Amino acid sequence: xxxxxxxxxxxxxxxxxxxxxxxxxxxxxxxxxxxxxxxxxxxxxxxxxxxxxxxxxxxxxxxxxxxxxxxxxxxxxxxxxxxxxxxxxxxxxxxxxxxxxxxxxxxxxxxxxxxxxxxxxxxxxxxxxxxxxxxxxxxxxxxxxxxxxxxxxxxxxxxxxxxxxxxxxxxxxxxxxxxxxxxxxxxxxxxxxxxxxxxxxxxxxxxxxxxxxxxxxxxxxxxxxxxxxxxxxxxxxxxxxxxxxxxxxxxxxxxxxxxxxxxxxxxxxxxxxxxxxxxxxxxxxxxxxxxxxxxxxxxxxxxxxxxxxxxxxxxxxxxxxxxxxxxxxxxxxxxxxxxxxxxxxxxxxxxxxxxxxxxxxxxxxxxxxxxxxxxxxxxxxxxxxxxxxxxxxxxxxxxxxxxxxxxxxxxxxxxxxxxxxxxxxxxxxxxxxxxxxxxxxxxxxxxxxxxxxxxxxxxxxxxxxxxxxxxxxxxxxxxxxxxxxxxxxxxxxxxxxxxx
Amino acid sequence: xxxxxxxxxxxxxxxxxxxxxxxxxxxxxxxxxxxxxxxxxxxxxxxxxxxxxxxxxxxxxxxxxxxxxxxxxxxxxxxxxxxxxxxxxxxxxxxxxxxxxxxxxxxxxxxxxxxxxxxxxxxxxxxxxxxxxxxxxxxxxxxxxxxxxxxxxxxxxxxxxxxxxxxxxxxxxxxxxxxxxxxxxxxxxxxxxxxxxxxxxxxxxxxxxxxxxxxxxxxxxxxxxxxxxxxxxxxxxxxxxxxxxxxxxxxxxxxxxxxxxxxxxxxxxxxxxxxxxxxxxxxxxxxxxxxxxxxxxxxxxxxxxxxxxxxxxxxxxxxxxxxxxxxxxxxxxxxxxx
Numbered sequence: 001x002x003x004x005x006x007x008x009x010x011x012x013x014x015x016x017x018x019x020x021x022x023x024x025x026x027x028x029x030x031x032x033x034x035x036x037x038x039x040x041x042x043x044x045x046x047x048x049x050x051x052x053x054x055x056x057x058x059x060x061x062x063x064x065x066x067x068x069x070x071x072x073x074x075x076x077x078x079x080x081x082x083x084x085x086x087x088x089x090x091x092x093x094x095x096x097x098x099x100x101x102x103x104x105x106x107x108x109x110x111x112x113x114x115x116x117x118x119x120x121x122x123x124x125x126x127x128x129x130x131x132x133x134x135x136x137x138x139x140x141x142x143x144x145x146x147x148x149x150x151x152x153x154x155x156x157x158x159x160x161x162x163x164x165x166x167x168x169x170x171x172x173x174x175x176x177x178x179x180x181x182x183x184x185x186x187x188x189x190x191x192x193x194x195x196x197x198x199x200x201x202x203x204x205x206x207x208x209x210x211x212x213x214x215x216x217x218x219x220x221x222x223x224x225x226x227x228x229x230x231x232x233x234x235x236x237x238x239x240x241x242x243x244x245x246x247x248x249x250x251x252x253x254x255x256x257x258x259x260x261x262x263x264x265x266x267x268x269x270x271x272x273x274x275x276x277x278x279x280x281x282x283x284x285x286x287x288x289x290x291x292x293x294x295x296x297x298x299x300x301x302x303x304x305x306x307x308x309x310x311x312x313x314x315x316x317x318x319x320x321x322x323x324x325x326x327x328x329x330x331x332x333x334x335x336x337x338x339x340x341x342x343x344x345x346x347x348x349x350x351x352x353x354x355x356x357x358x359x360x361x362x363x364x365x366x367x368x369x370x371x372x373x374x375x376x377x378x379x380x381x382x383x384x385x386x387x388x389x390x391x392x393x394x395x396x397x398x399x400x401x402x403x404x405x406x407x408x409x410x411x412x413x414x415x416x417x418x419x420x421x422x423x424x425x426x427x428x429x430x431x432x433x434x435x436x437x438x439x440x441x442x443x444x445x446x447x448x449x450x451x452x453x454x455x456x457x458x459x460x461x462x463x464x465x466x467x468x469x470x471x472x473x474x475x476x477x478x479x480x481x482x483x484x485x486x487x488x489x490x491x492x493x494x495x496x497x498x499x500x
Numbered sequence: 501x502x503x504x505x506x507x508x509x510x511x512x513x514x515x516x517x518x519x520x521x522x523x524x525x526x527x528x529x530x531x532x533x534x535x536x537x538x539x540x541x542x543x544x545x546x547x548x549x550x551x552x553x554x555x556x557x558x559x560x561x562x563x564x565x566x567x568x569x570x571x572x573x574x575x576x577x578x579x580x581x582x583x584x585x586x587x588x589x590x591x592x593x594x595x596x597x598x599x600x601x602x603x604x605x606x607x608x609x610x611x612x613x614x615x616x617x618x619x620x621x622x623x624x625x626x627x628x629x630x631x632x633x634x635x636x637x638x639x640x641x642x643x644x645x646x647x648x649x650x651x652x653x654x655x656x657x658x659x660x661x662x663x664x665x666x667x668x669x670x671x672x673x674x675x676x677x678x679x680x681x682x683x684x685x686x687x688x689x690x691x692x693x694x695x696x697x698x699x700x701x702x703x704x705x706x707x708x709x710x711x712x713x714x715x716x717x718x719x720x721x722x723x724x725x726x727x728x729x730x731x732x733x734x735x736x737x738x739x740x741x742x743x744x745x746x747x748x749x750x751x752x753x754x755x756x757x758x759x760x761x762x763x764x765x766x767x768x769x770x771x772x773x774x775x776x777x778x779x780x781x782x783x784x785x786x787x788x789x790x791x792x793x794x795x796x797x798x799x800x801x802x803x804x805x806x807x808x809x810x811x812x813x814x815x816x817x818x819x820x821x822x823x824x825x826x827x828x829x830x831x832x833x834x835x836x837x838x
Contacts, residue, residue: 307724331726345720350784351713359714360725362707369706413725 006065007032007196008084008165013052013062022048023059024220030165030196035187037199037207037228040217040240041460046200049217050167054079054086067164085158086167093150095143100125102142103157128156131193132186148179155186159195166190167198170293172206184210202292203497204233216240234490241460241489249465250440254447256468257283261421261452263304266313271299273476277313281421281452286443288467288484289456292496295473297456298340301423304454305337306330317421331360336414340425340456342403346410349399353391354380356398356409361416383412388438404435411442422446424455428462440466460489475499523829524777524790527822528797535804542807549686555799556688557754559792560747561770562777563699564740566791569774570716571736572783573632573639577647578744578770581624582763584654585617585748589674590667590758591657592616598669602661610677618745624650625741629734647767651760658760668757678753688750695743700788708735716784772819773798776826797822 006029015023023045030036038046051057053064055073064071066082073079076086093102100121109120125138134152142150151171158166168187172180187197187210201207207214208228216223216239223239259280266277274296281287289297302308304315306324314321317333324330330337339345348356358365358376365376380394387408391401398406407427414422427443428436443466447453457463463470463484470487472479472495479498482491519526535542561582565575592613594601624646631642658667680687703709711732714722723729752758777794779786798819805815 305724327724328726328728337724339721339724345718345724348714348717348721348784350717355710355713359710359722359727362710366707369708371705371707371710373705 006030007067009063009065010049010053011063011065013049013059013064015048015052015057015059022220023052025062026217026220026222028215028222028225030198031213032164032196033191033194034212035191035197035199035210037201037211037214038217039201039204039207039214039236040223044217044240045220046217047169048220050086050169050198050200053084053167080161080163083162083164084167085161085163085165086169087151087154087158087171088169093142093153096141098139098141099136099145099153100138102153103128103138103160124160125156128160132156132159132189134186146179148175148182151175151183152186155190159190159193163195165196165198167200169200170202171199172201172203180206202493203500204236204493205497207236208233237490237493249462250437250444252286252444252466252468254284254286254444254468256285257450259283260285260318262314262316264314264316266300266303266315267311268299268303269309269311271296271303271308271476272311274299274303275476277303277478279471279478279481281454283450283452284447285469286447286453286455286467288463288470289454289473290458290460290463290470290492290496291473291479292500293458294475295496296476297473298425299476300473301337301425301454301456302339304330305335305423307337331417334418334420335423336360336417336419336421337423338411338414338425338427340429342406342410342429347398347406350397352395353384353389353398353401353409354394357383357412357416360413364416379416380412383409383415387412387415387442408435408439411439415446419451421452422454424453426456426458428457428459436462460492463492464489472496472498520829520832524793524797524826527776527826528793528800531797531800531804535800535808538808542804547803547807549684549689551796551799551803552689552692553686554803555795556686556692557747557751558766558769558773558799559692559795560695560743560750561766562773562791562795563695563788564743564747565767565770566699566774566777566779566786566788567703567712567736568639568740569771569779569781570712570783570786571639571733572716572781574771574781575625575628575639575643575740576767577624577628577643577650578767579763579765580647580650580654581621581741581744582748582751582766583758583760584624584650585621585745586752586758586762587654587658587662587667587760588620589613589617589749590670590752591661593671593674593753594667595669595671600665600669602667610671610673614677614746614749617749618742621745621748622738622741625737625744626734628741629737632737633730633733655760666757666759667752670753670756674753675756678750688754691746691750695746696788696792699739699743702739703788708732712736713784718784769798772823775830776823778826778830780830781827794826 008030010026010028013023013026026045026049040046048057052059054076055078056076071082073082094105103125104121109117109124111117122138129136132155134156136145136149136152142153155166171183175183190197199207199211211228213225214228214231214236215225216236218240260283261281264278267275277300289300291297299308303310304324306326306329310323315323322333324333324335348359354377357380362371365372377394383389384391384394389405389408389412391405398409401409411427424443428439443453443455455467464487467484470482470484470492472482472492474496477499479495561578565578568575591602592606592608593610596607628642628646631637632639678688682690703712711722711727714725714727715729715732719729748763752762773794774786774791775781775794776797777790777792779791801815801819805818806812
């Protein structure tokens with residue numbers, strides 16, 4: 001087979017989730033020995049497409065053709081045994097095991113039935129490392145290595161599985177410049193060996209360094225596929241962004257007042273990348289926070305709320321220092337935090353809607369520790385009605401509700417505490433378009449009441465649509481604050497990459 | 501897979517889910533039916549009075565550990581706290597006509613030593629709560645450790661004062677405290693009923709109860725919601741300790757004498773009863789009603805199966821199987837199906 005023919009082909013892949021057409025007749029061809037970059041905003045469908053390849057999702061229609069044969073993998077391991085590997089953003093490694101154990105885990109070379117052939121394992125590991133120019137001691141424990149070294153091991157593992165296609169999802173998101181250079185050396189070696197690479201990244205400069213072809217995705221569709229030599233960065237950004245923004249957002253009718261909150265030189269103890277964060281928030285203002293994955297947006301709001309330990313800096317509310325040292329104090333100071341990961345730190349799955357909504361406001365319903373259920377019920381019902389939470393009853397366990405309704409319930413939890421400052425971390429994540437509009441409306445109404453709102457979002461149109469100002473973070477620092485009147489996606493993207 | 505929205509069940513699935521949700525009641529009903537079929541005389545007021553009387557202290561213990569299990573913890577010190585409470589209260593409440601009386605001329609009213617051991621066990625359990633919450637030691641290890649320490653303390657006290665012979669000859673008032681009846685209803689049942697009432701109130705009507713379930717469900721979400729995690733944990737252990745101490749004094753008054761080994765293994769019975777009653781070891785799920793039914797199932801097995809002359813060794817086999825079955829049924833509800 002000559003190197004020009006496509007080795008892996010996606011033909012008209014479509015996938016629909018309730019309310020969302022995640023993939024719409026997507027076609028993509030990856031040639032042997034090339035790097036094929038896949039770019040697009042969050043939610044454009046890149047990850048969904050990869051999940052279809054690895055059998056995590058089953059496409060509604062369309063074919064995947066590998067080496068001329070129709071394939072339909074049911075599980076990731078089936079894909080791997082057919083020569084398709086993935087280097088994940090989050091590294092799935094057993095940190096307490098040695099490098100070579102991790103590479104050969106599940107398929108150790110054996111001497112007889114029960115004994116592992118350590119010699120062969122070491123020799124094979126060293127051979128692969130030499131081939132790729134990786135210098136890591138195979139005997140060291142993986143937990144002691146840096147992120148970039150661990151990534152190298154993942155790549156070596158893929159090579160050891162004789163991968164013909166390797167998918168790399170944001171491989172450089174936590175690497176330094178030097179480490180990126182090393183990664184590119186390894187990628188070029190893989191190319192020489194005829195390996196096709198699907199390279200997913202937000203970092204456009206990098207793409208122009210390493211990729212041969214670029215496919216741009218937007219709203220579940222492939223916009224275009226071009227050779228890297230026939231397109232410029234500016235053209236690429238326009239292609240990624242170009243969509244009309246009509247009627248997706250309610251009118252911004254809030255007015256900004258005096259300074260409500262000031263954050264001065266905030267830094268976090270256990271997330272040292274976050275340093276010297278200073279900004280102010282006005283009454284009635286919606287301040288958006290933008291930034292790429294790994295920009296530490298979540299860490300900043302969680303630090304403000306006292307959920308993460310600060311190592312320095314002041315939080316000044318209405319001209320008084322109120323260093324929220326824990327979540328309880330933050331709540332007392334009338335802060336509210338709608339967290340990003342509903343499952344991890346949002347819902348109480350086996351508790352009722354009522355308990356989920358009222359839990360943060362117990363002080364108000366309690367007399368000597370005894371809950372006045374009537375009072376609580378009234379307010380819970382009010383929340384359910386105003387936010388249009390769809391639930392059979394207030395007693396239904398929250399885990400039986402859809403994600404959007406869960407999100408509204410948790411939002412309601414914080415409305416009951418009558419906060420002055422709302423910290424909203426991806427408030428519309430995993431919510432369908434209709435519910436999103438309702439949440440935007442709610443946020444704007446809250447701002448109209450004079451509350452200060454900080455809203456993190458990885459969807460830029462959303463920030464441009466409802467925020468008054470947009471704070472762009474890059475690698476744990478503030479890269480700039482834009483007035484959303486003169487901000488656009490291009491400016492945000494450029495700022496996001498400022499400290500990378 | 502990977503669809504959102506309501507999950508529609510077909511007819512068969514509906515039946516399955518009803519069966520699963522009510523598995524413990526079905527098991528209890530089956531047990532009663534089988535025993536009655538084999539020996540119809542089983543269905544008598546007297547027999548049920550026995551079952552409930554014997555279940556009383558166990559219910560109180562299970563109510564205590566139930567809260568700790570809802571926190572996704574467990575308590576292995578229960579038996580040793582029962583032993584401590586039993587030995588101390590027995591030593592302070594011996595009959596003045598007893599020749600081997602340890603503390604002659606004490607003549608305390610019953611309530612004083614009972615209250616004393618309740619408070620002592622409360623304090624010990626409070627320490628467990630502190631170790632678990634402040635030192636982040638898992639409850640398994642914390643209570644395993646304090647259980648051993650307590651056994652050492654109880655045995656030392658027992659050896660010093662009682663010359664290592666069972667402490668018996670209890671005062672009539674103490675015996676009456678456990679064995680007395682009010683209109684043919686044994687005091688023990690009344691105590692258990694009171695404990696059930698109080699614990700039901702705490703679990704369902706107080707902020708402590710809400711916080712308890714919130715922490716058991718999702719400790720991170722509880723933190724963000726401003727729940728005072730440590731204080732809640734400490735309170736749950738404290739209340740559990742009160743219950744253990746009170747149950748310990750009842751246990752010795754019921755049986756008539758105490759050794760340092762009294763209470764040995766009670767923790768596993770209490771935990772098993774909770775689990776059979778639907779309190780999930782993963783935390784966050786459980787009801788008072790379930791705990792009571794769980795204890796009663798075990799008691800029906802203990803009493804009813806002996807009543808129809810099944811070998812006591814056989815009982816262990818049946819009980820063991822029921823515990824595994826209960827958890828297996830419970831687990832089915834929470835498996836994430838892909």
